[in-house]
Amino acid sequence: MSHKKFTRLVSKTVILPQENIDTDQIIPARFLTTTSRGGLGRAAFYDWRFDADGQAKATNPFAKFEPESHQILVAGANFGCGSSREHAPWALFNYGFRAVISTKIADIFKSNALKNGIVPIEIPAQRHNDLMGRVAAELIIDLEHCKIELPGHWTESFLIDPFGRRCLLDGVDPLDFLQAREADISKFEARAL
Amino acid sequence: MSAKSLFEKVWDSHLVCEQTAEHPAILYIDRHLVHEVTSPQAFTELRQRGLKLRCPERTFATMDHSTPTVPLAADGSPVYASEASRLQVQTLHENCQQFGIELFGWDSPNRGVIHVMAPELGLTLPGMTIVCGDSHTATHGAFGALAFGIGTTEVGHVLATQCLLQHKPKSMLVTIDGKLPPNASAKDIALSVIAKLGASGGVGYVIEYAGEAVRSLDMEARMTLCNMTIEAGARAGMIAPDEVTFAWLQGKKHAPSGIKWEQAISQWQKLRSDKDAKFDAQITLNASLIEPMITYGPSPDLAMPVSGTVPKPIDEVEQQGLDYMNFSSDQPLLGQSVDVVFIGSCTNGRISDLRDAARILLRHKIHQRVRMLVVPGSEQVRRQAEDEGLDEIFKNAGAEWRLPGCSMCIAMNGDQAEAGQLVVSTSNRNFEGRQGKGARTVLASPATAAACAIWGQIADPRPFMELPHVA
Structure with missing residues (x-):
């Protein structure tokens, strides 16, 4: 696996104020017939970006904020709920996103995002509200120190799965880690099964 | 020994390694269910790393998401909506052959939606850990299993090691007291619970459903209730197994039989939350007030009578x-x-x-x-x-x-x-x-x-x- 490393990110935000943005919105199911991980950026938020004829929608929230230069998605609570499809972070990463910020991020999406180079960050409602009110604010995300900074305004610490963080910082591969515990796994099987 | 919830009993009995400051717990997985949509990239990963499937006997596959439901063509072949769908199903077929996985495919009398099929075959048993690259894996919790959906990278982890790195979730007790009116169903209970919790009310929790109304549900109704647990954000929903569970399972193809059945029952009877078990959150609903429900907005928690x-x-x-x-x-x-x-x-x-x-x-x-x-x-x-x-x-x-x-x-x-x-x-x-x-x-x-x-x-x-x- 091409394990994605992440240490520090300085980029701008795209705001999606909606709560409960489910993974069907992030990538509609009709794009899931693929057998590879690649090339899904085109499908990211497809129905928010394009109309039935494939023309760009006037309401496309990404029209002015290309994820290439706006790599931080700030979304309403419970981002990534619904289907467990890992195609959601694959699509977001391929589209250009490297971090998602919300007050609450759905469990399976959070786990999938961490494994695919996207840092899921949960921050208090007050900070979140502040970000929601700013267009394309530039943020500094420091994964080493678990801090997010709006330069000139505030700095906030965030909690993140320490193992997932280490995987992103040091390029630790979780499957390698599990395989290295083979002796423990065999011991468990002998004892419990 | 301190009092434990049903969830803690199943969790603790599957710990290969406890959680530490360095890493999450390593949880052993008894049953891995595989379908065509969320698995191809995991098999590719195994091939690229030159890895084998660790436990073929714990892994079962079927095809359900991309498969057509229209009648087969005159020559007996399925009529796919797209070439991509056909290729995806064929890829599952090839992967199962290469890695030695039992596949319930087009030629099987047991093919079906994975969460309908597995219980029918007795592949879902009380006290098991069950995962699938599918969020509705919560369904299997109806049997007192700890069952949850995972991403494709984790599908690869389970294929290769039969284990997952997991943080221990919090626990929530949802008690549904009273009697459900005969004109309401488990679906109406599920929508009522989700409306009460909200679409994110269960994030971070495993839910145990208990109470008179839950005990009165048959197994299929219990599966309906557990199935929708993810719509409140909780990854798993569980119901303690009882006589209803055992009667439903007896004689199923993969359920134990003979002396092993008796032994299994005596183990399964212990799978209930101890009287003093602690939960991180609790809610209660009165079943007698539940009516047929519908949703009015584009989220399952926006439900009303x-x-x-x-x-x-x-x-x-x-x-x-x-x-x-x-x-x-x-x-x-x-x-x-x-x-x-x-x-x-x-x-x-x-x-x-x-x-x-x-x-x-x-x-x-x-x-x-x-x-x-x-x-x-x-x-x-x-x-x-x-x-x-x-x-x-x-x-x-x-x-x-x-x-x-x-x-x-x-x-x-x-x-x-x-x-x-x-x-x-x-x-x-x-x-x-x-x-x-x-x-x-x-x-x-x-x-x-x-x-x-x-x-x-x-x-x-x-x-x-x-x-x-x-x-």
């Missing part, structure tokens, strides 16, 4: 949801024109669900405007329904009787609604575009969906239930 009026939106986002649904607040939904009715899915595609719908449809025709798809959850369900003549009831009423599959629940096999159409669906998600771009979905029980099909509008199933039944 079918006879209710749409509540005022709490914010702009909820208003946008109502705009998408083309509903307004303070309006009743009864009488709203319905275009499509879907009965099926891992939520409500079992034989009891089809019986509920057929009972309402008997001697009725569906409204001329309505297109109705009835999609059995598995080949076993299909055969049982046909033996009971349910297929004839559906066909005589004007519905399409299909082959098993996920069908319109996820709408990736060609079964879908058109933009603007209102769908009454027995599935689990009503997200924008879930059943086709621009399609509007209302979730309901099989009985409510059947009543809506007859009237061609959103309808209360209760008047139909008061008529005498013909067995």
Whole structure:
């Protein structure tokens, strides 16, 4: 696996104020017939970006904020709920996103995002509200120190799965880690099964 | 020894390594269910790393999401909606062959929606850890298993090591006291619980369902309830196994038999929360107040009694949801024109669900405007329904009787609604575009969906239930 490393990110935000943005919105199911991980950026938020004829929608929230230069998605609570499809972070990463910020991020999406180079960050409602009110604010995300900074305004610490963080910082591969515990796994099987 | 909840008992008995400051717990997985959509990239990963499947005997696969439900072609081959779908199913076939996985494919009498099929075969047993690259894996918690959905990278982890790195979730007890009215169903309980918790109220938790009303549910109803746990954000829902569970499991193909059955029962009887078990959160519902429910917005927690009026939106986002649904607040939904009715899915595609719908449809025709798809959850369900003549009831009423599959629940096999159409669906998600771009979905029980099909509008199933039944 091409394990994605992440240490520090300085980029701008795209705001999606909606709560409960489910993974069907992030990538509609009709794009899931693929057998590879690649090339899904085109499908990211497809129905928010394009109309039935494939023309760009006037309401496309990404029209002015290309994820290439706006790599931080700030979304309403419970981002990534619904289907467990890992195609959601694959699509977001391929589209250009490297971090998602919300007050609450759905469990399976959070786990999938961490494994695919996207840092899921949960921050208090007050900070979140502040970000929601700013267009394309530039943020500094420091994964080493678990801090997010709006330069000139505030700095906030965030909690993140320490193992997932280490995987992103040091390029630790979780499957390698599990395989290295083979002796423990065999011991468990002998004892419990 | 301190008191433990059902969840803690199953969790603790599967710990290969405890959680430390350095890493999450390593959890052993008893059963791994695999389907065509979320597995190909995991198999590719194994091949690239030169890894083998660690436990073929714990791994079972079927094809359900991309598979067509329309009749097979004259030569017996399935009629796929796209070449990509066909290729995806073929890829699963090849992967199962290469890695030595038992696949319930087109030629199997057991093929079905993975969460319908596995319990039917006794692959789901109390106290197991069960995972699948599918969020509705929560279904299997109905048997007292710890069952949850995982991503494709984790599918690879389980294929290669039979283990997962997991943080221990918090626990929530959802008690449903009292007696459920006979004209309400497990689907109505599920929608009531989700409405109460909200779409994110369960994030970070495993839910245990308990109380008189839960104990009174049969196994299929318990599966419906656990299935939708993820719609409140909780990854797993569990119900302690009891005599109802054991009676349902006895004789199933992969269930233990003989002396092993007796031994299993005595182990399974311990799978209940101790009297003093602690939960991180608790809520209680009164089952006697539960009515047939429907959803009014594009999120499963936006649910209300079918006879209710749409509540005022709490914010702009909820208003946008109502705009998408083309509903307004303070309006009743009864009488709203319905275009499509879907009965099926891992939520409500079992034989009891089809019986509920057929009972309402008997001697009725569906409204001329309505297109109705009835999609059995598995080949076993299909055969049982046909033996009971349910297929004839559906066909005589004007519905399409299909082959098993996920069908319109996820709408990736060609079964879908058109933009603007209102769908009454027995599935689990009503997200924008879930059943086709621009399609509007209302979730309901099989009985409510059947009543809506007859009237061609959103309808209360209760008047139909008061008529005498013909067995």
